[in-house]
Amino acid sequence: LDLADAIIKQMGSKMEFKSMGFDALIPAVQSGQIDMIAAGLDATPERAKQVAFSDVYFKDNGYCIVVRKDNTTINDWADLAGKNVGAQVGTYQVKLAQEAKAAEVKQLDSNSQAWMELQANTLDAVVIDQPVAMYYLKQGAGKDLKNVGTQKDGSGMVFAFKKDNKQLQEGVNKALKELKANGTYDKIYEKWFGKPASK
Incomplete structure:
Protein backbone atom coordinates (compact mmCIF):
# COMPACT_ATOMS: atom_id res chain seq x y z
CA LEU A 1 0.00 0.00 0.00
CA ASP A 2 2.87 2.38 0.71
CA LEU A 3 4.14 1.77 -2.82
CA ALA A 4 0.68 2.14 -4.37
CA ASP A 5 0.18 5.42 -2.49
CA ALA A 6 3.59 6.72 -3.63
CA ILE A 7 2.81 5.79 -7.25
CA ILE A 8 -0.57 7.53 -7.23
CA LYS A 9 1.00 10.66 -5.66
CA GLN A 10 3.76 10.57 -8.29
CA MET A 11 0.99 10.61 -10.90
CA GLY A 12 -0.43 13.74 -9.24
CA SER A 13 -3.54 12.02 -7.94
CA LYS A 14 -4.92 10.72 -4.64
CA MET A 15 -5.59 7.16 -3.51
CA GLU A 16 -8.79 6.03 -1.86
CA PHE A 17 -8.22 2.63 -0.30
CA LYS A 18 -10.86 -0.12 -0.12
CA SER A 19 -10.25 -3.30 1.86
CA MET A 20 -11.69 -6.43 0.18
CA GLY A 21 -11.36 -10.19 0.27
CA PHE A 22 -8.65 -11.37 -2.14
CA ASP A 23 -11.10 -13.43 -4.21
CA ALA A 24 -13.31 -10.32 -4.75
CA LEU A 25 -10.55 -8.17 -6.27
CA ILE A 26 -10.60 -9.21 -9.94
CA PRO A 27 -14.42 -9.02 -10.23
CA ALA A 28 -14.27 -5.58 -8.52
CA VAL A 29 -11.75 -4.17 -11.02
CA GLN A 30 -13.62 -5.74 -13.96
CA SER A 31 -16.91 -4.14 -12.87
CA GLY A 32 -15.32 -0.71 -12.29
CA GLN A 33 -15.91 -0.82 -8.52
CA ILE A 34 -12.16 -0.20 -8.08
CA ASP A 35 -9.56 1.16 -10.53
CA MET A 36 -6.50 -0.78 -9.44
CA ILE A 37 -5.61 -3.90 -7.47
CA ALA A 38 -2.71 -3.41 -5.04
CA ALA A 39 -2.66 -6.65 -3.11
CA GLY A 40 0.41 -8.81 -3.69
CA LEU A 41 -1.08 -10.14 -6.92
CA ASP A 42 1.04 -12.59 -8.92
CA ALA A 43 1.19 -12.18 -12.68
CA THR A 44 -0.20 -15.60 -13.62
CA PRO A 45 -1.32 -16.54 -17.16
CA GLU A 46 -4.87 -17.24 -15.88
CA ARG A 47 -5.17 -13.72 -14.43
CA ALA A 48 -3.69 -12.16 -17.58
CA LYS A 49 -6.84 -13.33 -19.41
CA GLN A 50 -8.98 -11.31 -16.98
CA VAL A 51 -7.06 -8.11 -16.20
CA ALA A 52 -4.18 -5.92 -17.44
CA PHE A 53 -0.94 -5.91 -15.42
CA SER A 54 1.57 -3.24 -14.49
CA ASP A 55 5.28 -3.91 -14.77
CA VAL A 56 6.53 -6.22 -11.98
CA TYR A 57 7.13 -4.19 -8.81
CA PHE A 58 8.36 -7.01 -6.57
CA LYS A 59 10.34 -9.95 -7.88
CA ASP A 60 11.71 -11.45 -4.65
CA ASN A 61 8.40 -13.15 -4.27
CA GLY A 154 6.51 -16.76 -8.24
CA SER A 155 6.00 -14.85 -11.45
CA GLY A 156 6.47 -11.43 -9.83
CA MET A 157 3.97 -9.14 -8.13
CA VAL A 158 2.02 -6.61 -10.16
CA PHE A 159 -0.75 -4.06 -9.89
CA ALA A 160 -3.81 -4.91 -12.01
CA PHE A 161 -6.37 -2.88 -13.93
CA LYS A 162 -9.41 -3.35 -16.13
CA LYS A 163 -8.30 -4.81 -19.49
CA ASP A 164 -9.00 -1.65 -21.49
CA ASN A 165 -7.63 0.88 -18.96
CA LYS A 166 -4.41 1.57 -20.89
CA GLN A 167 -4.12 5.13 -19.54
CA LEU A 168 -3.90 4.02 -15.91
CA GLN A 169 -1.63 1.09 -16.78
CA GLU A 170 0.83 3.37 -18.60
CA GLY A 171 0.67 6.03 -15.87
CA VAL A 172 1.45 3.52 -13.13
CA ASN A 173 4.36 2.00 -15.09
CA LYS A 174 5.86 5.46 -15.70
CA ALA A 175 5.49 6.44 -12.01
CA LEU A 176 7.01 3.12 -10.87
CA LYS A 177 10.10 3.74 -13.05
CA GLU A 178 10.42 7.28 -11.61
CA LEU A 179 10.18 6.02 -7.99
CA LYS A 180 12.88 3.43 -8.68
CA ALA A 181 15.10 6.12 -10.23
CA ASN A 182 14.68 8.67 -7.40
CA GLY A 183 15.24 6.21 -4.52
CA THR A 184 11.68 6.22 -3.12
CA TYR A 185 11.13 2.56 -4.06
CA ASP A 186 14.27 1.49 -2.15
CA LYS A 187 13.22 3.46 0.95
CA ILE A 188 9.80 1.75 1.00
CA TYR A 189 11.37 -1.68 0.44
CA GLU A 190 13.83 -1.26 3.32
CA LYS A 191 11.09 0.05 5.63
CA TRP A 192 9.15 -3.20 5.21
CA PHE A 193 11.86 -5.81 4.77
CA GLY A 194 14.90 -4.30 6.47
CA LYS A 195 17.22 -4.95 3.54
CA PRO A 196 17.87 -3.42 0.12
CA ALA A 197 15.81 -4.58 -2.85
CA SER A 198 17.57 -6.97 -5.21
CA LYS A 199 18.18 -5.36 -8.58
Whole structure:
Protein backbone atom coordinates (compact mmCIF):
# COMPACT_ATOMS: atom_id res chain seq x y z
CA LEU A 1 0.00 0.00 0.00
CA ASP A 2 2.87 2.38 0.71
CA LEU A 3 4.14 1.77 -2.82
CA ALA A 4 0.68 2.14 -4.37
CA ASP A 5 0.18 5.42 -2.49
CA ALA A 6 3.59 6.72 -3.63
CA ILE A 7 2.81 5.79 -7.25
CA ILE A 8 -0.57 7.53 -7.23
CA LYS A 9 1.00 10.66 -5.66
CA GLN A 10 3.76 10.57 -8.29
CA MET A 11 0.99 10.61 -10.90
CA GLY A 12 -0.43 13.74 -9.24
CA SER A 13 -3.54 12.02 -7.94
CA LYS A 14 -4.92 10.72 -4.64
CA MET A 15 -5.59 7.16 -3.51
CA GLU A 16 -8.79 6.03 -1.86
CA PHE A 17 -8.22 2.63 -0.30
CA LYS A 18 -10.86 -0.12 -0.12
CA SER A 19 -10.25 -3.30 1.86
CA MET A 20 -11.69 -6.43 0.18
CA GLY A 21 -11.36 -10.19 0.27
CA PHE A 22 -8.65 -11.37 -2.14
CA ASP A 23 -11.10 -13.43 -4.21
CA ALA A 24 -13.31 -10.32 -4.75
CA LEU A 25 -10.55 -8.17 -6.27
CA ILE A 26 -10.60 -9.21 -9.94
CA PRO A 27 -14.42 -9.02 -10.23
CA ALA A 28 -14.27 -5.58 -8.52
CA VAL A 29 -11.75 -4.17 -11.02
CA GLN A 30 -13.62 -5.74 -13.96
CA SER A 31 -16.91 -4.14 -12.87
CA GLY A 32 -15.32 -0.71 -12.29
CA GLN A 33 -15.91 -0.82 -8.52
CA ILE A 34 -12.16 -0.20 -8.08
CA ASP A 35 -9.56 1.16 -10.53
CA MET A 36 -6.50 -0.78 -9.44
CA ILE A 37 -5.61 -3.90 -7.47
CA ALA A 38 -2.71 -3.41 -5.04
CA ALA A 39 -2.66 -6.65 -3.11
CA GLY A 40 0.41 -8.81 -3.69
CA LEU A 41 -1.08 -10.14 -6.92
CA ASP A 42 1.04 -12.59 -8.92
CA ALA A 43 1.19 -12.18 -12.68
CA THR A 44 -0.20 -15.60 -13.62
CA PRO A 45 -1.32 -16.54 -17.16
CA GLU A 46 -4.87 -17.24 -15.88
CA ARG A 47 -5.17 -13.72 -14.43
CA ALA A 48 -3.69 -12.16 -17.58
CA LYS A 49 -6.84 -13.33 -19.41
CA GLN A 50 -8.98 -11.31 -16.98
CA VAL A 51 -7.06 -8.11 -16.20
CA ALA A 52 -4.18 -5.92 -17.44
CA PHE A 53 -0.94 -5.91 -15.42
CA SER A 54 1.57 -3.24 -14.49
CA ASP A 55 5.28 -3.91 -14.77
CA VAL A 56 6.53 -6.22 -11.98
CA TYR A 57 7.13 -4.19 -8.81
CA PHE A 58 8.36 -7.01 -6.57
CA LYS A 59 10.34 -9.95 -7.88
CA ASP A 60 11.71 -11.45 -4.65
CA ASN A 61 8.40 -13.15 -4.27
CA GLY A 62 7.69 -16.80 -4.26
CA TYR A 63 5.85 -19.16 -2.00
CA CYS A 64 7.12 -20.61 1.23
CA ILE A 65 6.04 -22.79 4.13
CA VAL A 66 5.80 -21.43 7.67
CA VAL A 67 5.50 -23.76 10.67
CA ARG A 68 5.81 -23.48 14.44
CA LYS A 69 9.38 -23.54 15.77
CA ASP A 70 8.74 -26.82 17.62
CA ASN A 71 7.68 -28.58 14.42
CA THR A 72 10.20 -31.24 13.37
CA THR A 73 8.14 -33.18 10.78
CA ILE A 74 7.68 -30.54 8.06
CA ASN A 75 10.92 -29.59 6.34
CA ASP A 76 9.84 -29.19 2.70
CA TRP A 77 6.89 -29.41 0.31
CA ALA A 78 6.65 -33.22 0.28
CA ASP A 79 6.17 -33.19 4.06
CA LEU A 80 2.82 -31.36 3.69
CA ALA A 81 1.21 -34.63 2.55
CA GLY A 82 -1.44 -35.69 5.06
CA LYS A 83 -1.13 -32.47 7.08
CA ASN A 84 -3.61 -29.66 7.80
CA VAL A 85 -2.41 -26.67 5.82
CA GLY A 86 -3.72 -23.11 5.65
CA ALA A 87 -3.64 -20.72 2.68
CA GLN A 88 -5.45 -17.50 1.79
CA VAL A 89 -8.66 -18.01 -0.20
CA GLY A 90 -8.42 -17.22 -3.93
CA THR A 91 -4.62 -17.49 -4.06
CA TYR A 92 -2.18 -19.74 -5.90
CA GLN A 93 -0.99 -20.98 -2.49
CA VAL A 94 -4.22 -22.99 -2.16
CA LYS A 95 -3.30 -24.89 -5.34
CA LEU A 96 0.25 -25.52 -4.09
CA ALA A 97 -1.04 -26.97 -0.81
CA GLN A 98 -3.49 -29.18 -2.72
CA GLU A 99 -0.74 -30.37 -5.08
CA ALA A 100 1.38 -31.27 -2.03
CA LYS A 101 -1.46 -33.65 -1.02
CA ALA A 102 -2.35 -31.92 2.23
CA ALA A 103 -5.07 -33.80 4.14
CA GLU A 104 -7.04 -30.58 4.48
CA VAL A 105 -6.41 -27.20 2.89
CA LYS A 106 -8.12 -24.61 5.03
CA GLN A 107 -8.85 -21.51 2.92
CA LEU A 108 -8.55 -18.46 5.14
CA ASP A 109 -9.88 -14.94 4.71
CA SER A 110 -6.68 -13.23 5.80
CA ASN A 111 -3.01 -13.83 6.52
CA SER A 112 -3.50 -12.75 10.14
CA GLN A 113 -6.00 -15.59 10.56
CA ALA A 114 -3.37 -18.00 9.20
CA TRP A 115 -0.82 -16.91 11.81
CA MET A 116 -3.36 -17.19 14.65
CA GLU A 117 -4.39 -20.71 13.63
CA LEU A 118 -0.78 -21.78 13.26
CA GLN A 119 0.10 -20.48 16.72
CA ALA A 120 -3.05 -22.07 18.18
CA ASN A 121 -1.98 -25.43 16.72
CA THR A 122 -5.13 -25.84 14.59
CA LEU A 123 -2.93 -25.88 11.46
CA ASP A 124 0.32 -27.76 10.90
CA ALA A 125 1.65 -25.31 8.31
CA VAL A 126 0.78 -22.24 6.25
CA VAL A 127 1.69 -21.78 2.58
CA ILE A 128 2.15 -18.08 1.98
CA ASP A 129 3.84 -15.40 -0.14
CA GLN A 130 7.51 -15.11 0.77
CA PRO A 131 7.41 -11.31 1.33
CA VAL A 132 4.46 -11.62 3.72
CA ALA A 133 6.37 -14.25 5.71
CA MET A 134 9.55 -12.11 5.63
CA TYR A 135 7.69 -9.14 7.06
CA TYR A 136 5.75 -11.07 9.70
CA LEU A 137 8.80 -12.95 11.01
CA LYS A 138 10.73 -9.64 11.13
CA GLN A 139 7.95 -8.14 13.30
CA GLY A 140 8.58 -10.66 16.09
CA ALA A 141 6.74 -13.81 15.01
CA GLY A 142 10.17 -15.37 14.43
CA LYS A 143 10.28 -16.27 18.13
CA ASP A 144 7.42 -18.78 17.63
CA LEU A 145 7.44 -19.53 13.90
CA LYS A 146 9.97 -20.44 11.21
CA ASN A 147 10.24 -20.59 7.45
CA VAL A 148 11.15 -24.07 6.13
CA GLY A 149 11.95 -25.73 2.82
CA THR A 150 12.80 -24.40 -0.57
CA GLN A 151 10.99 -21.37 -1.93
CA LYS A 152 8.81 -21.95 -4.99
CA ASP A 153 9.37 -19.03 -7.32
CA GLY A 154 6.51 -16.76 -8.24
CA SER A 155 6.00 -14.85 -11.45
CA GLY A 156 6.47 -11.43 -9.83
CA MET A 157 3.97 -9.14 -8.13
CA VAL A 158 2.02 -6.61 -10.16
CA PHE A 159 -0.75 -4.06 -9.89
CA ALA A 160 -3.81 -4.91 -12.01
CA PHE A 161 -6.37 -2.88 -13.93
CA LYS A 162 -9.41 -3.35 -16.13
CA LYS A 163 -8.30 -4.81 -19.49
CA ASP A 164 -9.00 -1.65 -21.49
CA ASN A 165 -7.63 0.88 -18.96
CA LYS A 166 -4.41 1.57 -20.89
CA GLN A 167 -4.12 5.13 -19.54
CA LEU A 168 -3.90 4.02 -15.91
CA GLN A 169 -1.63 1.09 -16.78
CA GLU A 170 0.83 3.37 -18.60
CA GLY A 171 0.67 6.03 -15.87
CA VAL A 172 1.45 3.52 -13.13
CA ASN A 173 4.36 2.00 -15.09
CA LYS A 174 5.86 5.46 -15.70
CA ALA A 175 5.49 6.44 -12.01
CA LEU A 176 7.01 3.12 -10.87
CA LYS A 177 10.10 3.74 -13.05
CA GLU A 178 10.42 7.28 -11.61
CA LEU A 179 10.18 6.02 -7.99
CA LYS A 180 12.88 3.43 -8.68
CA ALA A 181 15.10 6.12 -10.23
CA ASN A 182 14.68 8.67 -7.40
CA GLY A 183 15.24 6.21 -4.52
CA THR A 184 11.68 6.22 -3.12
CA TYR A 185 11.13 2.56 -4.06
CA ASP A 186 14.27 1.49 -2.15
CA LYS A 187 13.22 3.46 0.95
CA ILE A 188 9.80 1.75 1.00
CA TYR A 189 11.37 -1.68 0.44
CA GLU A 190 13.83 -1.26 3.32
CA LYS A 191 11.09 0.05 5.63
CA TRP A 192 9.15 -3.20 5.21
CA PHE A 193 11.86 -5.81 4.77
CA GLY A 194 14.90 -4.30 6.47
CA LYS A 195 17.22 -4.95 3.54
CA PRO A 196 17.87 -3.42 0.12
CA ALA A 197 15.81 -4.58 -2.85
CA SER A 198 17.57 -6.97 -5.21
CA LYS A 199 18.18 -5.36 -8.58
